[in-house]
Amino acid sequence: MNLHGTRSTALVTGASGGIGEAMARQLAARGANLILVARSAARLQTLVEELAQQHGIRAEVIATDLSGPGAGESLQNEVEARGLQVDLLVNNAGFGGFSEFARQDAQEISEMIAVNVTALTDLTRRFLPAMLQRGRGRVLNVASTAGFVPGPLMAVYYATKAYVLSFSEAVNEELRGTGLSVTALCPGPVETGFQDAATLNESRLMSGVTRLAVLDVDTVARTGVEAMLRGQGVAVAGLANKVQVSSFRLLPRSVAARIIAGVQARRGP
Structure with a gap:
């Protein structure tokens, strides 16, 4: 994958499964080097x-817990120490929790905001200026259809x-006219491990008519990658x-909030 004639390097967070892994596979198939x-x-x-062998790309791993303090700085320092530059930033890491807000674990709330909001913002701020200096680059932030409405029973996740x-x-x-862009990918329910992690399988969201909107992970990843490349x-x-x-x-x-509350209500026995 080339931007202005140069092979691009994509940094993908949350790349060990789900949408992140699917995006890594699609970017590699397009010829992008990877930092996962x-x-x-x-x-x-x-x-x-696997991806390096299949596609002849350079692929690297950086293990980082993005919920921790200083995670963004540590990640940027490691990228620079390896002599790498980021042309495509994919902020995919994130998680949710299914609970009434007053009963939700306080530590889970703090970590959710740290990963879904703080890390995403920090990484964009760290890598975007260099893209501007080079005059090329793309940012893909994984949002959600949840971003358009209030979300009772997942209040913090929807807000993030x-x-x-x-x-x-x-x-x-702000980037209009620079040749750079930021894309917000908004999937609805996706067949990944997210539902298990967020205990969403306890809700009506993952049953009945609502399942008609559930997409496979490859379709969502392809939608995001193609939209990012189009700007x-x-x-x-x-x-x-x-x-x-x-x-x-x-x-x-x-x-809308009342409708979402009904859709996400816990299923009966």
Whole structure:
């Protein structure tokens, strides 16, 4: 993958599975070198070896817990120490939690904000200036259709994704005319380990009619990568999700919140 005739290097956070791994595979297939980031280096090592052999690219692993203090600085320092530069920044790392806010674990809330908001913002600020100096680059931030509405029973997660969406749109506008762009990818439910981690399988969201909007991970990753390369500001993955987002925009937010509360209510026995 080339930007202005030069082979690009993509840094992908949360690359050990799900959307992040699928994006890494698609970027590698397009010829991009990779810097894959996750908490566990062991889970990434097999992937980078496979992709390097299949596609003739350079692929590296950096193990970093993005919820920790100074994680962004540490990651940037390691990238520079290896003599690498980031042309494509994919802020994919993130997680959710399914609970009434008043009962949600305080540490989980802090870590969710640290990964979903703080790390994403920090990494964008750290790598974007060098892209501007070179006159080429792309940022892809994984938001969610959750970013368009309030989310009872996942209040903090929905709020973090609203931040990602608003932040991405604003910075993308600031970059108008530079040749750079920021894309917010907004998938709905995706068949990954996210639902298990967030205990979403306890809710109505992952059952019944709602499952019609569930997409496979490769479709979501392809939507995001292609939108990023086009310089598209916001990409909602899947027709059903596009219709849903358009519908919610027409409703008062109080009504949207009540609908989401019903959709995400815990399933009965």
